[in-house]
Amino acid sequence: MSQFLEISGLNARIDADGQEKQILRGVDLSIPPGEVHVIMGPNGSGKSTLSYVLAGREDYEVTSGSVLFQGQDLLAMEPEERAAAGLFLAFQSPVELPGVNNANFLRTAVNAVRRARGQEELDAVAFLKLAREAAKTLSMAPDMLKRNVNVGFSGGEKKRNEVLQMTLLQPTFAILDETDSGLDVDALRVVAEGVNRLRAPTFSALVITHHQKLLDYLVPDRIHVMAKGRIILSGGPELARQIDQEGYTKFLSEAA
Amino acid sequence: MPAATETREAVEKLGQSTYKWGFETDIEMDLAPKGLNEEIIRLISSRKEEPEWMLEWRLAAFRTWQSMEDPKWAKVSYPPIDYQDVHYYAAPRTKPGPKSLDEVDPALLKTYEKLGIPLHEQALLAGVEPAEGERLPVAVDAVFDSVSVATTFRKTLAEAGVIFCPISEAVREHPELVRRYLGTVVPAGDNFFAALNSAVFTDGSFVYVPKGVRCPMELSTYFRINARNTGQFERTLIVVEEGASVSYLEGCTAPMRDENQLHAAVVELVAMDDASIKYSTVQNWYPGDEEGRGGIYNFVTKRGACRGARSKISWTQVETGSAITWKYPSCILQGEGSVGEFYSVAVTNNCQQADTGTKMIHLGRNTRSTIIAKTISAGRSDSTYRGLVRVQPKASGARNFTQCDSLLIGDRCGAHTVPYIECRNMAARVEHEATTSKISEDQLFYCRQRGLSEEDAVGLIVNGFCRDVLKELPMEFAVEAQKLLQISLEGSVG
Numbered sequence: 120m121s122q123f124l125e126i127s128g129l130n131a132r133i134d135a136d137g138q139e140k141q142i143l144r145g146v147d148l149s150i151p152p153g154e155v156h157v158i159m160g161p162n163g164s165g166k167s168t169l170s171y172v173l174a175g176r177e178d179y180e181v182t183s184g185s186v187l188f189q190g191q192d193l194l195a196m197e198p199e200e201r202a203a204a205g206l207f208l209a210f211q212s213p214v215e216l217p218g219v220n221n222a223n224f225l226r227t228a229v230n231a232v233r234r235a236r237g238q239e240e241l242d243a244v245a246f247l248k249l250a251r252e253a254a255k256t257l258s259m260a261p262d263m264l265k266r267n268v269n270v271g272f273s274g275g276e277k278k279r280n281e282v283l284q285m286t287l288l289q290p291t292f293a294i295l296d297e298t299d300s301g302l303d304v305d306a307l308r309v310v311a312e313g314v315n316r317l318r319a320p321t322f323s324a325l326v327i328t329h330h331q332k333l334l335d336y337l338v339p340d341r342i343h344v345m346a347k348g349r350i351i352l353s354g355g356p357e358l359a360r361q362i363d364q365e366g367y368t369k370f371l372s373e374a375a
Numbered sequence: 376m377p378a379a380t381e382t383r384e385a386v387e388k389l390g391q392s393t394y395k396w397g398f399e400t401d402i403e404m405d406l407a408p409k410g411l412n413e414e415i416i417r418l419i420s421s422r423k424e425e426p427e428w429m430l431e432w433r434l435a436a437f438r439t440w441q442s443m444e445d446p447k448w449a450k451v452s453y454p455p456i457d458y459q460d461v462h463y464y465a466a467p468r469t470k471p472g473p474k475s476l477d478e479v480d481p482a483l484l485k486t487y488e489k490l491g492i493p494l495h496e497q498a499l500l501a502g503v504e505p506a507e508g509e510r511l512p513v514a515v516d517a518v519f520d521s522v523s524v525a526t527t528f529r530k531t532l533a534e535a536g537v538i539f540c541p542i543s544e545a546v547r548e549h550p551e552l553v554r555r556y557l558g559t560v561v562p563a564g565d566n567f568f569a570a571l572n573s574a575v576f577t578d579g580s581f582v583y584v585p586k587g588v589r590c591p592m593e594l595s596t597y598f599r600i601n602a603r604n605t606g607q608f609e610r611t612l613i614v615v616e617e618g619a620s621v622s623y624l625e626g627c628t629a630p631m632r633d634e635n636q637l638h639a640a641v642v643e644l645v646a647m648d649d650a651s652i653k654y655s656t657v658q659n660w661y662p663g664d665e666e667g668r669g670g671i672y673n674f675v676t677k678r679g680a681c682r683g684a685r686s687k688i689s690w691t692q693v694e695t696g697s698a699i700t701w702k703y704p705s706c707i708l709q710g711e712g713s714v715g716e717f718y719s720v721a722v723t724n725n726c727q728q729a730d731t732g733t734k735m736i737h738l739g740r741n742t743r744s745t746i747i748a749k750t751i752s753a754g755r756s757d758s759t760y761r762g763l764v765r766v767q768p769k770a771s772g773a774r775n776f777t778q779c780d781s782l783l784i785g786d787r788c789g790a791h792t793v794p795y796i797e798c799r800n801m802a803a804r805v806e807h808e809a810t811t812s813k814i815s816e817d818q819l820f821y822c823r824q825r826g827l828s829e830e831d832a833v834g835l836i837v838n839g840f841c842r843d844v845l846k847e848l849p850m851e852f853a854v855e856a857q858k859l860l861q862i863s864l865e866g867s868v869g
Contacts, residue, residue: 174824178816198823207824214821218839227835228825235826267839284825 122187123152123323124292129184131172142168144348146184150292153320155337157359158327160345161367166327167211169345170296173325174208175201188292203235205291209281209298216268221280224268225250229287253286256316257309275306282313293317293324299333311336331363344370394661396628400485400601404520407464409604413437416574419464423543423577426550436563436573443567449730450759450791451699453635453672461637462605463575465520513624514539516580516596520605523578528592535591537621538583542610545581552583556614560643560680560707568639568674568701576610576641582621583614584650590621593849598627598638600660600671606637613643615650617683622653624852627660627696633669635698640675648683648710653691655848656704657856660696662863665754667726670698677704678734681713681742689716690733691847693856695863698727703761705734708742708770715744718844720856722863723756723788732762732793737770737803746777749841752788753864759791766803773803781811782840784833784864834861 129146132139142165150156158166172179173186175198186193193201216224230240241249250264257279269277278298285293298310311333314324326337334356342358343350344367352358352370362370407418416437420430445456514528516539523541532539538549545553563573580596600607615621627638638660644652654677663670673696679688690704706715717733735744744764752758764775781790792809814836822832838845838857845853 174820176820198820199826199828202824202826210821210824214815214817216818216821216836216839218842219835224822224825224835227831228822228827231828231831232826288825 122149123154123189124148124150124325125185125187126173127185129169129172129186130182131168131179131184132182133168133179141182142179142348143172143184146345146348146350148343148350150323150325150341152323153318154340155314155318155324155326156341156343157334157337157339158325158343158345158350159329159359159362159367161371164345165348166345167296168348170208170294170325170327173201173294174198174206199231200235202288203232207285207288207290207293209278209285209293209295211296211298211300213269213272213277213281215270217270219268221266221268222247222250222264225264225284225287228284232288250283250287253283257283257286257313258305259283274301275303278302278306278310282310286313286316290317291322293322295324295326295328297327297329299328299330304332307333308336331359334359346371394631396659396661403467405464405466406462406605409462410459411437411461411463411575415463419575419577422464422466423546425543425546428550428554429546432558432563433574436570437575439564440567440570440574443564443570445567446701449701449761450757450793451701451728451730453699453728456637456672458571460604463608464577465601465605467519513593513595516541516594518578518580518596518598518607518609520577520599520601520607523580526580531591532594536585536588537590538581539594540581542579542581542612543577545612549581549583552614553581553612556612556643556645558643560645560678561641561676566676569641569676572608572610572639572641572676575606576608579609579611579640579642580623581612582623584616584619584621586616587618588616589619593622593624595624595626598625600627600636600638604634604636606639609638609640609642611640611642612645613652613654614645615647615652617648617650619647620651620653622655622849624655624657624849626657631661631664631669635663635669636671638671638673638675638697640677642675642677642704644679644688646679646681646683646686646688646710646713649685650683651687651689652679653689654679654704655852656690656692656694657848657852657859658692658694658696658700659859662696662725662727663698665725667698670727671696672699673697673702674699675702677702678707679705679715680707681710681715681739683713684710684739685712685714686710687714687716689714689718689847691716691718691844692720692731693844693848693859694719694721694729694731695859697729700727700729700731702731703733705736706744707736707738708744708773709738710742711739712741712743713739714742716847717744717746717748717762718847719748719760720751720841720844720860721749721758721760722751722860723753723758724863725754725756727754727756728758729756730759730761732760734763735765735775737764737766737773737775737800739770741772742770743773744775746775746779747843748777748779749844750779750781750790750792751784751837751840751860751864752781752790753784755787757789757791759793761793761795763795763797764805764807765795765797766800766805768799770800771802773800775803775805777805777807779807779809780840781809782837783811783813830861833864837861837864 131143344352660671
């Protein structure tokens with residue numbers, strides 16, 4: 120059966136200060152439709168790079184391997200085409216856009232994606248209604264839609280804003296890159312609920328995290344451990360709890 | 376519609392040619408021979424049927440100009456201009472004198488239609504408010520090369536007591552007003568280009584708003600250069616009496632040509648007690664091609680005098696065109712408590728050069744000025760903000776706030792900020808802030824991950840950067856300006 124997302128033998132490197140640095144060294148990963156998978160792993164193991172490569176960031180050069188997304192060659196697509204195809208990346212550090220109104224940004228993005236998907240664009244009134252409802256569900260202050268994109272937002276507000284964008288863009292595949300880092304328990308629950316509301320037989324997610332806490336709310340299907348640019352171990356939800364208690368060291372030495 | 380969508384659509388419509396105003400109008404012209412001398416000045420003066428004092432004023436300016444040299448202090452470079460190789464007068468061959476719209480050459484009307492400038496008045500019926508979304512009526516003075524070809528809504532304005540007419544007509548019909556104010560803000564010998572303009576100016580607008588009158592509609596002048604090898608020397612004078620106010624906008628375009636053309640304008644504003652003038656410019660002269668061939672040399676002197684107490688002059692400019700821009704709209708803050716403002720967006724792409732900024736001269740007590748200058752450079756272009764804030768000894772309590780932000784796109788362009796601050800009063804407060812930033816890969820990738828194309832992402836980020844200035848423009852023009860920004864930067868990324 121053809122998988123929802125199929126990553127095979129993915130190698131990627133980055134040009135850092137004139138020196139080429141290999142970061143992904145043969146990543147193999149399959150995610151079936153409707154499942155939430157988690158990637159854990161020590162710092163520097165390539166987790167964020169994997170999310171950037173999947174989303175199409177140009178700084179990274181894919182040297183070999185392939186990624187099939189719902190049967191399409193994901194690596195051949197522009198970042199905005201991937202977004203239109205249903206891929207969403209919640210950034211670890213959301214970017215500030217000075218002078219750009221948050222509601223205007225969201226509506227421009229939503230309509231760009233709707234246009235690409237052959238759906239009708241939303242007018243200002245319809246969009247604002249939708250956005251206000253979504254913001255309320257995420258316990259966001261109403262003025263966040265009026266403020267400039269992520270400018271002067273607290274860490275927690277930025278993460279909520281990412282989840283708001285995800286809610287409005289209706290992706291079929293969401294990557295959450297440490298969206299839980301630096302969040303208090305309440306914010307953590309809001310993020311998890313945001314993902315859970317999207318859960319459907321046609322929606323999958325890849326969640327990068329260090330903490331068991333988020334997984335208590337998310338209930339993942341599979342856990343993968345990444346180290347030195349590869350997936351070294353995969354298992355059920357119990358694997359995350361084991362890591363939480365024992366750390367990575369044991370798994371790393373076993374894999375070596 | 377969000378800005379980015381609108382700009383994207385505007386860009387798509389344009390297809391390959393970025394400068395859509397680059398067409399030429401084929402019309403029979405009355406052209407003065409090339410060259411600059413007293414004879415040519417006499418010719419211009421007689422074509423305009425000017426009184427003797429006007430001719431004398433021109434000739435005095437010409438003699439002053441002859442003793443002057445091109446200013447060299449701006450950060451722009453261009454080959455020496457041969458002032459004898461230019462036509463100083465070019466006019467469509469039509470009947471002279473005041474004319475109604477019916478008499479205007481259809482070829483000209485068509486030109487303005489193509490440019491999107493409304494020269495028809497049917498939109499305004501007495502007492503009928505335009506439906507929502509419809510253009511509010513704007514009175515337009517259309518200047519084609521050296522002459523004004525039409526001025527709309529003159530009757531409506533006259534009923535309110537407002538004079539809005541070509542300056543050549545004002546010289547004939549309202550000599551006492553023109554004589555009282557012309558050259559009092561920008562003296563004929565102020566600088567090289569102002570002296571040149573004073574000698575050979577051909578047309579521009581004259582606005583007079585009497586005491587206590589709020590001008591009932593936006594006024595605008597649309598300048599079009601069409602003829603080859605001609606210079607355009609516009610002269611605009613706006614006088615607003617006690618307690619009166621006006622909002623005025625100018626726009627400019629020219630055909631695409633390989634040779635450079637000269638535009639040297641002088642604009643003078645006078646505001647009396649409690650008067651207010653809002654002067655907005657959307658400058659879109661042909662900027663030359665990607666290799667830097669052709670384009671307008673734009674050497675402009677713009678200055679406003681806040682003569683009365685609590686008067687206010689506000690300059691807003693969006694500068695996207697011209698091969699070279701040399702322009703410093705300024706305020707002389709003479710009246711006690713008067714206010715000067717300067718909001719500017721200057722965009723340069725390809726090989727364009729811009730040296731632009733402002734001067735705020737604080738003479739009176741408790742005078743205030745605000746300067747917000749946004750500079751965007753792309754391609755191989757070079758852009759400089761040059762500004763002077765001067766506080767004279769008597770200007771106690773004067774305040775100035777200046778903010779200069781530069782945005783660089785790509786790695787072959789330059790942005791420079793040259794602020795001059797001269798403070799001669801200890802009780803004044805002067806603040807200056809400046810930033811330089813690049814559109815980061817992070818910002819572009821963030822937008823694209825959300826589904827925006829690269830062009831839309833740049834448009835969104837640039838419009839965000841300029842927001843503080845764009846919000847000062849009259850609403851209709853703010854939308855135009857946003858489109859223009861995106862078009863000017865087309866192809867600057869990637």
